[in-house]
Amino acid sequence: MQAEEAIPRPSSTVVLVRSGETRPEVFMVKRHARASFGSTFAFPGGVLEAADALVHDFGTGRPAEQAQKLLQLDCGALDYYSAAIRELFEESGVLLATHHLSLRELGDARAALNAGSLEWDRFTREQQLLLRYDRLHYFSFWITPPGLPKRYSARFFLAELPAAQSASHDGAELTESCWMPAADILAARKRKQMKLPYPTRKTLKRVAAFGSTDDLLLWARACGDKGVICDQPAFKPEMVL
Numbered sequence: 497m498q499a500e501e502a503i504p505r506p507s508s509t510v511v512l513v514r515s516g517e518t519r520p521e522v523f524m525v526k527r528h529a530r531a532s533f534g535s536t537f538a539f540p541g542g543v544l545e546a547a548d549a550l551v552h553d554f555g556t557g558r559p560a561e562q563a564q565k566l567l568q569l570d571c572g573a574l575d576y577y578s579a580a581i582r583e584l585f586e587e588s589g590v591l592l593a594t595h596h597l598s599l600r601e602l603g604d605a606r607a608a609l610n611a612g613s614l615e616w617d618r619f620t621r622e623q624q625l626l627l628r629y630d631r632l633h634y635f636s637f638w639i640t641p642p643g644l645p646k647r648y649s650a651r652f653f654l655a656e657l658p659a660a661q662s663a664s665h666d667g668a669e670l671t672e673s674c675w676m677p678a679a680d681i682l683a684a685r686k687r688k689q690m691k692l693p694y695p696t697r698k699t700l701k702r703v704a705a706f707g708s709t710d711d712l713l714l715w716a717r718a719c720g721d722k723g724v725i726c727d728q729p730a731f732k733p734e735m736v737l
Contacts, residue, residue: 504639504649508580509541510632511699512590514657515709519677522703523663524690525587526672536691537672537681539699540587541580541650548578550617557630566634566720567651576651577629582616584655585609587670588663592655594626610666631655635719636702638695639728652699654716656709678704695727 512523524537552560552574563573585591586609591602605623608614620627636652657663665673676684678700684690685697692700706712 501642502645502647504647505543506576507541507543507648507650508576508583509539509650509652510580510584511539511652511654511703512584512588512657512663513654513703513709513712514675516675516677519679519707520703520709520712521675522678522681522700523588523657524674524676524681525665525670527670536693536696537674538693538696539652540584542583542587543648544575544579545582545616547616548575548582551578551620551627554620554625555627555629557628558632563629566724567637568723574629577632577653578616578627580632580651580653580655581627581629582609587666588673589666590657590661590663591625592628592631592658594628595623597623606666610668631658633713633716633720634724635716636695636699637724637726639726641728641730650695652695654713656713694729698727 513520514523515521523540525540526537527535549572555574555577558574558577560574563577564570567573567576581592585606589602589606595602597605605614605619609616609619619625632653632655634651634653638648638650638652640647640649663673663675665671681690681692682697682700682704685692703712706715
């Protein structure tokens with residue numbers, strides 16, 4: 497019997513950027529060998545969870561109607577924004593939210609979320625977070641080619657590192673992290689020093705065209721306003737790492 501086709505899992509990816517000495521820098525994380533896209537460098541992100549739909553009363557700057565228009569969805573668009581903020585916090589420690597927590601409290605909450613002992617909606621509600629949906633700029637949409645065992649329907653968001661925050665990998669699912677200009681990351685791949693998934697490579701090529709963070713953010717906003725086209729490529733040998 498023919499194997500049943502894997503259904504793409506809705507997910508959010510965050511391209512976190514900051515201003516570097518000469519060009520914008522991108523935050524990259526290396527995934528554990530046993531994780532999806534194992535041993536590759538990618539952007540923070542992951543699949544949507546049920547709790548992502550339960551926190552929209554704590555979101556600001558992106559009304560549901562606007563989010564649905566940007567993502568071209570009839571409903572549930574803010575779930576992707578919530579997931580993006582949650583995944584970014586879990587994987588990098590960067591929280592796109594207004595809050596009153598100390599660095600130690602943030603670290604404890606991040607560890608508890610990653611361990612599964614704290615739910616995202618409970619954390620958001622108890623700490624009265626104000627989730628900054630307006631800091632996320634939707635610019636790209638990828639669906640994994642058919643025929644692969646794991647498939648994702650991934651919405652890509654660009655976000656600038658907030659002032660007074662720093663990013664670091666979690667040390668469990670993620671084993672390394674770095675800040676580098678997009679062009680340098682692509683050059684490292686050519687030297688076989690970094691493995692990059694196909695959508696990551698394509699995204700970095702787009703980011704590398706910009707010489708400042710401000711220009712990069714303006715471009716990302718324009719992508720959303722113009723309408724993001726879904727990239728759903730057929731599998732090709734060049735997609736291999």
